[in-house]
Amino acid sequence: MRVRRSPLPERPEIHQLSLPLPKNWGGPDRVQAYLIEGDPLTLIDTGGRNAESRAVLEAILEEFGYGFADIERVIVTHAHRDHMGLVQSLRDAGAQLECLVHEADAETAERYTEVKRERLEEMIALFRENGVPEKKLDELQRDPLARRFVAEEESPATSVERRLRDGDRVAFKNYALRVHHSPGHTPGHILLEDEEHGLLWTGDQVMAQAIPNTENFYTQALPEPGDRLNRRPRFKGLVEMRRSLKRLRGQRFRRLLPGCGGIIDRPERAIRDILLFYDVRIQRIDRGLRHLAAMGQEVTAFELWQALFPQDESNDEMRTHLLTLIGALDCLEADGRVRVERRNSILTHSSSSRGRR
Numbered sequence: 001m002r003v004r005r006s007p008l009p010e011r012p013e014i015h016q017l018s019l020p021l022p023k024n025w026g027g028p029d030r031v032q033a034y035l036i037e038g039d040p041l042t043l044i045d046t047g048g049r050n051a052e053s054r055a056v057l058e059a060i061l062e063e064f065g066y067g068f069a070d071i072e073r074v075i076v077t078h079a080h081r082d083h084m085g086l087v088q089s090l091r092d093a094g095a096q097l098e099c100l101v102h103e104a105d106a107e108t109a110e111r112y113t114e115v116k117r118e119r120l121e122e123m124i125a126l127f128r129e130n131g132v133p134e135k136k137l138d139e140l141q142r143d144p145l146a147r148r149f150v151a152e153e154e155s156p157a158t159s160v161e162r163r164l165r166d167g168d169r170v171a172f173k174n175y176a177l178r179v180h181h182s183p184g185h186t187p188g189h190i191l192l193e194d195e196e197h198g199l200l201w202t203g204d205q206v207m208a209q210a211i212p213n214t215e216n217f218y219t220q221a222l223p224e225p226g227d228r229l230n231r232r233p234r235f236k237g238l239v240e241m242r243r244s245l246k247r248l249r250g251q252r253f254r255r256l257l258p259g260c261g262g263i264i265d266r267p268e269r270a271i272r273d274i275l276l277f278y279d280v281r282i283q284r285i286d287r288g289l290r291h292l293a294a295m296g297q298e299v300t301a302f303e304l305w306q307a308l309f310p311q312d313e314s315n316d317e318m319r320t321h322l323l324t325l326i327g328a329l330d331c332l333e334a335d336g337r338v339r340v341e342r343r344n345s346i347l348t349h350s351s352s353s354r355g356r357r
């Protein structure tokens with residue numbers, strides 16, 4: 001079944017739509033969007049820009065008696081192609097819609113392909129600074145999966161009519177959703193709260209049966225003023241993610257409406273599980289660093305990757321794990337548990353935890 005008609009007795013106008021995603025995108029095979037039969041007629045996320053996703057969305061809307069042209073508003077949880085892919089297609093079909101995106105993701109939404117291409121270049125620069133050899137960098141740059149990532153025909157770029165900020169309200173006739181800025185998975189990820197009923201849309205920030213990844217990229221070309229190692233400023237997704245999730249704890253939401261995996265009826269537990277998953281990884285890296293420190297060694301993130309992920313075979317695995325590792329090192333540095341130095345142009349890390357077991 002593709003539609004969960006009114007899974008929420010408290011708000012019968014909300015419907016969860018499960019949309020297929022292409023296998024070659026290399027992520028989850030489905031994404032959940034939401035139709036809210038309110039005034040205005042609203043979608044939260046849209047699915048990806050590909051024929052199958054489009055056909056399924058069209059068929060589902062038709063079951064409710066709507067066409068693409070009837071959609072009046074799309075609220076985008078974050079600027080990833082599986083969430084905002086069809087906004088422009090709705091417009092092309094005649095929808096006079098307003099697209100709402102957090103201000104920190106708005107540029108990605110409007111210049112999707114260019115931004116992703118820039119990020120790919122910057123990822124290579126980030127890996128270089130973290131000790132990845134030139135030959136490997138070359139291979140990563142030529143990887144077809146990385147290239148497909150920016151395919152023009154699948155680009156979901158669209159104009160943004162309203163740039164959201166934390167605390168904003170998105171109004172329907174009789175109620176409003178509150179916007180929570182929740183960076184981590186992307187810089188401008190938002191959560192939407194129905195305060196009256198304790199519902200929280202969580203996009204990819206909290207999912208059922210999946211751990212969100214976090215973006216990590218340079219935000220400026222020039223070094224951060226005052227950074228003793230002359231490093232460029234970066235969006236540090238894992239540091240942000242942990243902060244965002246910790247803010248959510250103890251807030252007594254009744255149900256989470258995620259971008260993947262159904263509906264979450266035990267919010268506290270889902271949030272705790274993600275934090276725990278990351279804590280375990282960070283501790284593993286901390287232990288590895290302390291072990292090396294005991295032998296008087298400092299290491300690059302690349303050397304750590306070689307030591308901790310010897311089974312990695314594909315470029316995709318390497319990319320994912322290396323980004324996680326750099327994210328974990330960011331967290332350890334933020335907690336004062338790692339010392340970073342620069343040797344020639346490359347960053348090295350050593351443990352600064354003492355006497356901890």
Ligand SMILES: [Zn+2]
Nearest residue numbers: 078080185204
């Ligand atoms: Zn995402």
Ligand SMILES: [Zn+2]
Nearest residue numbers: 080082204259
């Ligand atoms: Zn997603």
